Amino acid sequence: MKNFLMITRRSGLFVLASYSALLGSVGNAQTQIIEEMVIIGARDSHTVRTDDTMVAPPDTTELLRKMPGANVNKNGELTGIAQYRGMHGDRVNVSINGAHVSSGGPNAMDAPLHYAPVAILESLTISRGIAPVSAGQETLGGNVEAVTYSGDFGDSSLFQWAGRTYLGAQSVNSGIVGSAFVSVANRNHLFRGFVMTEQGDDSDFARGSIRPSEYKRDRFDLGYSFQRGDHQFSIDFARNDTGDAGTAALPMDIMVVESDLVRSRYEWESVQWKLTAEVSLNDIGHWMSNYHLRTPPQDNAAGPGTNRYRNTYTASDNSGFIVKAERSVGNGYWRFGVDGHYSNHIALIQNPNNRFFFVDNFKDAEKNLTGVFIERNIALSEITGLDLGIRHNQVRMNSAAVAANYNPSNLPAGGPFMINNMARTLANQFNAMDRSQTDHNTDWFARFSIDPGYDVIWYAGAARKTRSPSYQERYLWSPASSTGGLADGKNYIGNPALKPEIAHEAELGFDLDRGAFSAYPRIFYKDVSDFIQGIPSTNAVANSFAQMLANMGMGTPNPLQFSNVDAEYYGFDMDARYEINSQFALRAVMSMVRAKRKDINDNLYRISPDNMILALDYQGDGWSGSLESVTYARQDRVSATNLEAETAGYSLLNLSSSIRARTNLEFGIGINNLLDKDYEDHLAGYNRAMNPDIALDQRLPGLGRNIYGRMMWYF
Ligand SMILES: [Cu+2]
Structure with missing residues (x-):
C-alpha cells in the first residue's frame, strides 16, 4: 500500500487530497481509494483575467482600479505605479x-508593470491583504503578480499550431494595438513567440488634451518549454522597446526604454515534493529629456532656455533567482526557499547644448537582497486552518562617488560659478559619507481561518513586514525629483543612513458564500515605524542650491529630505456579487483607506480617495454586457508636507459588451466615461509640461469619453 498526497487550491480553499492506492494483486487491476481533506483558508487573492475583462488603455496597472484595495498612481499612459491599501x-x-x-x-x-503590457497579459493577481513571505522579498505594502501568455503543451507527439491575435483601438488618443501570440507544441516541446506594436496620440479630456501623453511601444518575445515525466523546464526572452512617451507629471518624457528580459524556470513535482528554481536577468537602458516631446525651456531673466535643456541616460542591470521546495505532509505542507535580487542603477544628466555639463544623478547605486524563508500551512482541525511563515533578508546597498559640472567648460577658466561650487560641495559631502549599508530584516506572518458553518469562513491575520530604503531614498545627493515617481513637484535629497521601514499589521474579515450572494469584506490596520517620508531638509548647502536652481527656473526651492518618521494606515475593502438570475448579476468593489503620520499631525501623500464600483453584468448566449458606475469621494485628507491639493468627488459611467461571433472569435466594444465628465484623478500627478489646456502645477485631469474596441481571434 502506498500513500499519495497532493495539495491543490480550489476557490480559495486548500484542498488536501490523500490518495491511498491499493495495488491489486491480480494482473494489472488497480483499486484506488481517494480520501479528500479540506484545509480551511479564506480567499487570499483577487484575479482579473484579460480574456474576461475589457480594458482600453495599454497599461496593465489600469486593471488594478477594478480590484478591492488596489489603485494606480498614473504618471503617464505607460507609466502606472501600483497602489495597494494606500x-x-x-x-x-x-x-x-x-x-x-x-x-x-x-x-x-x-x-515594473510596464514590462507586462495588456496585449500579452493573461492575468493580474493581487494578494488580498497579508501576503505570504514566499510571495516576494519585500511585501510590506502588498503583492501584485502578472502572468503573460505562455501557451499550452499538446497531448500527443504531433506538433500543432495555436495562437491568438489581439487587435485594439481607442478614441481618446486614436490609440491602436496589434499583437499576435503563436505557439507550436506537442506533449513534450512548446515553442512560442509574441509580437506587439502599439501607439497613441495625446489623450483627450473634457476641456482639451494632455500634452504630452502620446506613446509608442514595440515588443517581441521568444520562448521554449520542455516537459517530461515530473520535470518541466522553460526559458523566455523578451525585448520591450518603448519609444516616445509623454509623462507630463514628471520633469521629463521618455525618449527610449530599451530592455532585454531573460528568465528561466525548472520545476520538478513528485508525490510529496515540488521543487522550483528560477533565474532572471534584466538589462534596461533608458533616455529621457525635457525638450523633445514637451515645450522646451524658454528664455528667462536668468538666461537662455538652452541652458536648461536636459537629457538623462539611465540604466538598470538587475538579476534575480529563487529556489524553493514544497513538501506535503499529512495535515498540510511545508514550503521553504532562498531568493535573491541584485540591481545596479546609473543615471547621468546632460545638456545637449553644453557638452561639459553633467550631473551624476546616481552612480552605481546598488540594492542587493538575499533572503531565506520557511512557511507552514496546517489543518488544525476539520474547521480551522493556519498559515505561518518567517523570512530573513540581508540587504546590501552602496553607491559610487559622484561628481557634477555646471560650468560651461571643464577648464577652471570657465568661470567660478557659485552654482558649480555648491554642486561640488554637495558631491564632496556625499562622497565623504559612509554610503555602504547592510540591513538585516525579519518578516513574519500568520493567517488563521475558521469555518463554523453558516456559509461563512472567518479570517484573522497578523504580520511584521520590512522594507529597506530604495536607492533613490538613500543615494539622491543633489536636490532633484528623482523619487521613484512621487510626482509631487518637490525636490528631494536622500540619506544613506536611513533605517528600514517596519510595519506591523492586523487584518480581519470573512468570506460569505450563500447561494446567489457572496461578499469578501476585510478591515486592516498597519503601523509603520521608521516610515520613509520627505521632511523639510536641514542641509544648508542643499537648500541654497535648490533655491539657486529655482531662481533660474529649474524646480522648486525648499527640498525635502527622505527621513524615518512614524505612520499608520487603516481601512476597509470588499468585493461582493449577487446573482439576480442566470443572466444578470450585480457586482460591487469598495475601497477605503486612511493614512497618517503619527509623529506630527499630517496625512500621507497620494492616498486613494474612498471609491466604489457598482456594476450590472449580463451574461447571455454568445454575448455579454456590463453597465458600470465608478464613484470616487472627495479627498480632503491631504499631505501638507507634500503641498498636496484636495480633489472633488465624481462619478463615471462605463458601458461594455462583447460578442462571441464564433467559438474562436470575439469582438468587444466599450465606452468609458460615457458622459465625458471633467474630473480630477487624485492619483494622477501635477502638470509639469507647458500646455494651453492645463496650467503648470495643476493636477492632471482624468481622461474624457473613450470609445474602444478589441478583437481576439484564437487559432
Ligand atoms: Cu525616465
Whole structure:
C-alpha cells in the first residue's frame, strides 16, 4: 500500500487530497481509494483575467482600479505605479511570471508593470491583504503578480499550431494595438513567440488634451518549454522597446526604454515534493529629456532656455533567482526557499547644448537582497486552518562617488560659478559619507481561518513586514525629483543612513458564500515605524542650491529630505456579487483607506480617495454586457508636507459588451466615461509640461469619453 498526497487550491480553499492506492494483486487491476481533506483558508487573492475583462488603455496597472484595495498612481499612459491599501511604489512587490524587474528610470517611468503590457497579459493577481513571505522579498505594502501568455503543451507527439491575435483601438488618443501570440507544441516541446506594436496620440479630456501623453511601444518575445515525466523546464526572452512617451507629471518624457528580459524556470513535482528554481536577468537602458516631446525651456531673466535643456541616460542591470521546495505532509505542507535580487542603477544628466555639463544623478547605486524563508500551512482541525511563515533578508546597498559640472567648460577658466561650487560641495559631502549599508530584516506572518458553518469562513491575520530604503531614498545627493515617481513637484535629497521601514499589521474579515450572494469584506490596520517620508531638509548647502536652481527656473526651492518618521494606515475593502438570475448579476468593489503620520499631525501623500464600483453584468448566449458606475469621494485628507491639493468627488459611467461571433472569435466594444465628465484623478500627478489646456502645477485631469474596441481571434 502506498500513500499519495497532493495539495491543490480550489476557490480559495486548500484542498488536501490523500490518495491511498491499493495495488491489486491480480494482473494489472488497480483499486484506488481517494480520501479528500479540506484545509480551511479564506480567499487570499483577487484575479482579473484579460480574456474576461475589457480594458482600453495599454497599461496593465489600469486593471488594478477594478480590484478591492488596489489603485494606480498614473504618471503617464505607460507609466502606472501600483497602489495597494494606500501604499505605492517600491512598497508594493510586483512580479511578472515570478520575476522581479527593477525600473530603469529613477522616476519609475518604466514601473515594473510596464514590462507586462495588456496585449500579452493573461492575468493580474493581487494578494488580498497579508501576503505570504514566499510571495516576494519585500511585501510590506502588498503583492501584485502578472502572468503573460505562455501557451499550452499538446497531448500527443504531433506538433500543432495555436495562437491568438489581439487587435485594439481607442478614441481618446486614436490609440491602436496589434499583437499576435503563436505557439507550436506537442506533449513534450512548446515553442512560442509574441509580437506587439502599439501607439497613441495625446489623450483627450473634457476641456482639451494632455500634452504630452502620446506613446509608442514595440515588443517581441521568444520562448521554449520542455516537459517530461515530473520535470518541466522553460526559458523566455523578451525585448520591450518603448519609444516616445509623454509623462507630463514628471520633469521629463521618455525618449527610449530599451530592455532585454531573460528568465528561466525548472520545476520538478513528485508525490510529496515540488521543487522550483528560477533565474532572471534584466538589462534596461533608458533616455529621457525635457525638450523633445514637451515645450522646451524658454528664455528667462536668468538666461537662455538652452541652458536648461536636459537629457538623462539611465540604466538598470538587475538579476534575480529563487529556489524553493514544497513538501506535503499529512495535515498540510511545508514550503521553504532562498531568493535573491541584485540591481545596479546609473543615471547621468546632460545638456545637449553644453557638452561639459553633467550631473551624476546616481552612480552605481546598488540594492542587493538575499533572503531565506520557511512557511507552514496546517489543518488544525476539520474547521480551522493556519498559515505561518518567517523570512530573513540581508540587504546590501552602496553607491559610487559622484561628481557634477555646471560650468560651461571643464577648464577652471570657465568661470567660478557659485552654482558649480555648491554642486561640488554637495558631491564632496556625499562622497565623504559612509554610503555602504547592510540591513538585516525579519518578516513574519500568520493567517488563521475558521469555518463554523453558516456559509461563512472567518479570517484573522497578523504580520511584521520590512522594507529597506530604495536607492533613490538613500543615494539622491543633489536636490532633484528623482523619487521613484512621487510626482509631487518637490525636490528631494536622500540619506544613506536611513533605517528600514517596519510595519506591523492586523487584518480581519470573512468570506460569505450563500447561494446567489457572496461578499469578501476585510478591515486592516498597519503601523509603520521608521516610515520613509520627505521632511523639510536641514542641509544648508542643499537648500541654497535648490533655491539657486529655482531662481533660474529649474524646480522648486525648499527640498525635502527622505527621513524615518512614524505612520499608520487603516481601512476597509470588499468585493461582493449577487446573482439576480442566470443572466444578470450585480457586482460591487469598495475601497477605503486612511493614512497618517503619527509623529506630527499630517496625512500621507497620494492616498486613494474612498471609491466604489457598482456594476450590472449580463451574461447571455454568445454575448455579454456590463453597465458600470465608478464613484470616487472627495479627498480632503491631504499631505501638507507634500503641498498636496484636495480633489472633488465624481462619478463615471462605463458601458461594455462583447460578442462571441464564433467559438474562436470575439469582438468587444466599450465606452468609458460615457458622459465625458471633467474630473480630477487624485492619483494622477501635477502638470509639469507647458500646455494651453492645463496650467503648470495643476493636477492632471482624468481622461474624457473613450470609445474602444478589441478583437481576439484564437487559432
Ligand atoms: Cu525616465
